[in-house]
Amino acid sequence: MKLKHILLVGICLMSFGAFAQETSLNPNPNSAHPIDEADIQYRAQIWRRMDLNEKINQPFFAENNQISKFLIDGVKAGVLIPYSNDSLNTKLSLEQFLDRLKLKGKLENGGLTAEEIAAGFGGDAKPAAAPATGGGADDGWGTKKAETNKAEKPAADDFDKGPIVAGVEYYIPKQLSILEIKEDAIIDRKRSRLYFDIQAITLKIPASQSDAGLEDIVASFRFKDVYKFFKSNPNCIWFNSTNEMQHRNMADAFDLRFFSARIIKKGNAANKDIFDQFGDGKEALKKSQKLEQQLQDKEAEMWEN
Template structure:
């Protein structure tokens, strides 16, 4: 009888441990953070949004020729290696087609409408151009072909990223952490015909780290001073080797700093003051 009870207790413990392990694994895999901090260890947290302009001198190592971070992200989505989301809430995945549509210029000024193309306009002109090029190159009519024209933005054109992070004070380790949750690729307002920034796709930081680690030859932070010391992009984000500015801090109205304080110089000053306030908060924790 005692043996049966012991077996029953052991089985119950195994089931309990198994359920707990499954719960932890599921929670970890769904967490957008590359290094999640347990909620029980968090003494303070604010969600902060930052913009990264890859054209800035400090950010050029992430935007080196043919190794642009945007190129790596785009190729990973197209190959199915990376999942894109509609926005930084990371709740709604985008299909590959939706992602490509988001990074495709919608400007059709000076071109034919869909109805005109369906009616056959422009076909004769295209055929004449094709024959002319074929004749100039000494090709036969069967050898000539017209490559499809793509309106997708080039990776170099998508120089704007938005980073969403949790600024967390870990009471167990007694320090502040920048826990990056997501990175979004933006179409700059200068490229959008409607004049505002458009989200191409948002990505979990944990997914990006996996892609960066899997592509060490491409996903590099270029060290202009020493070719032997290039770093992986995952390490570059860990070490905060980039320049950014704050655009929003979590607030009841979910308003950006530019909406509260105004754009231009006022917005930049507000961003600087917000960054200093976060640093000051960490220092004040050690004041007696």
Template sequence: MNKFLSLAALTAGLMLSVAASAQEQATTASSNGSNRPIPNSDIMFSKTIWRAVDLREKQNKPMFSEGKEISRVIIEAVKRGELQVYRNDSLTTTYTPAEMTSNMSYAEASAGLSDEEKAAGFSEQDAGGGWGAASDDGWGSSSKKKTTASKTKGKTKAVVAKTPPPPPSYEYRYKDLYQMELKEDMIFDKKRSRMYHDIKTITLLVPATLGANTSGIEKPIGTFKYSDLVRVFRNNPDKAIWFNSQNDAQHKNLADAFELWLFNSYIVKVSNPNDSRLDEIYGGQQQGVLASQQAASDLIEYEYNLWSF
């Protein structure tokens, strides 16, 4: 009888262990980009937050040092095939390396004519090297370099009109790509009784303030899983450096810099039913900055109240 009870207890224990293991595996999958996912059963509070990171700020300069820019590390990893790039932070669709390169490229604008040249009688056709109906050779004679038809031995032969070549395209320098957006879940783990910043994705952006960015708005280059970035940073310790200006012997890996939160950021969006950014909700950039400070204060106060009551 005792042997039977012992066997039944052992069987029940094994079944519970397998069930717990299955639940743990299901809730800790890193498909959402999390490097250290927290099981849903341990989450008491969670809020999704989007933060802007300006790499020109003094506190962020260590991850944007000359030749070791985080934008350089990420983009070169994509070009080597070491890192997957996604279209947005939903992580459902991807870009090819060529598409990402196109997103971080710009076309050189046509220089055109100055006011002095226009006053002297030159036209845009002259500046185009004869891509108009006629061009002046500078001696008062004009020669047509583009015709629509010509006669040869009594027959009319169509001539294909030439079109001007497209303007050349260039990639932005790594130093130009100083804007990032970070998506995280701010989670209170009831098992460990502490708040975690669970980073999900990081998005590289073309800043709106760049002169070559004629659209005047931030343009996403690509989004990356944070778990993938940690792997790339660890695999490239000589490149993925957080520069310690006080001690060259104590440079850190970029993965450690994010883990220790050695950067400055400001909140641009908090999860809401309309999926709106703070400046859209409050009606302007200035109001959005004030709302960002208020949102950060509210989250700190919420965490404090969890400990107080």
């Protein structure tokens, strides 16, 4: 009888152990396809820069189907949560998000600089006051008109005023052509494969569209949320111009790595990107390509061992 109880307990323990192995251990909350911590042999955090104007990335940036448009629409619809940066710790309100999309600096004032506005140009400019005269204005025939009271004065003409500056303007999706991808490069010991596990996507304003000449962050998004949003929206398509019967959902396009994005940073103690270390030139490009190759070599080493 005791032997039966011991065997029953042993079977229960074995079943529990098998169930525990099938359940994801410490799943990454930002990942669309989390990998069990126990199966990770190697992990490196990397950042990539994706230029949507590059030919290979243009299917993500088709007219009226820009990925930037879908991200903005997702926030406005309350489906996507924007964050201040890719650490994904600080959420942005809708007002804060829209504020980051406002045209800044010179663009914000109808193309006028602060000096031009101070000089009197623009919609707020006021016409110069007429010089005061003692006995009324000269009518052009040598006589002077009697001053009329304020009620009889004609309405001021708006012709001399500068152009009326429209309300607040925002960047349009077509101008937002830079994505920054934060992901984990993971060697899975169970499957002996290298996986790129995307954690966050950051929408940025290109330097060419910024008044300061620097790239600005609009917002970062948890990739798991973006992936679900794309999957639930059939309009979020990766546009296949070669064969329009073979469009893909953007979520699938990310799974299949249909994009091109060079590595700009690998996790390091100084938190410096490649440009900080090697400048924005050939050396930085070589380092980026070398890091890519080193990751592929690690996968090859798994098969050799």
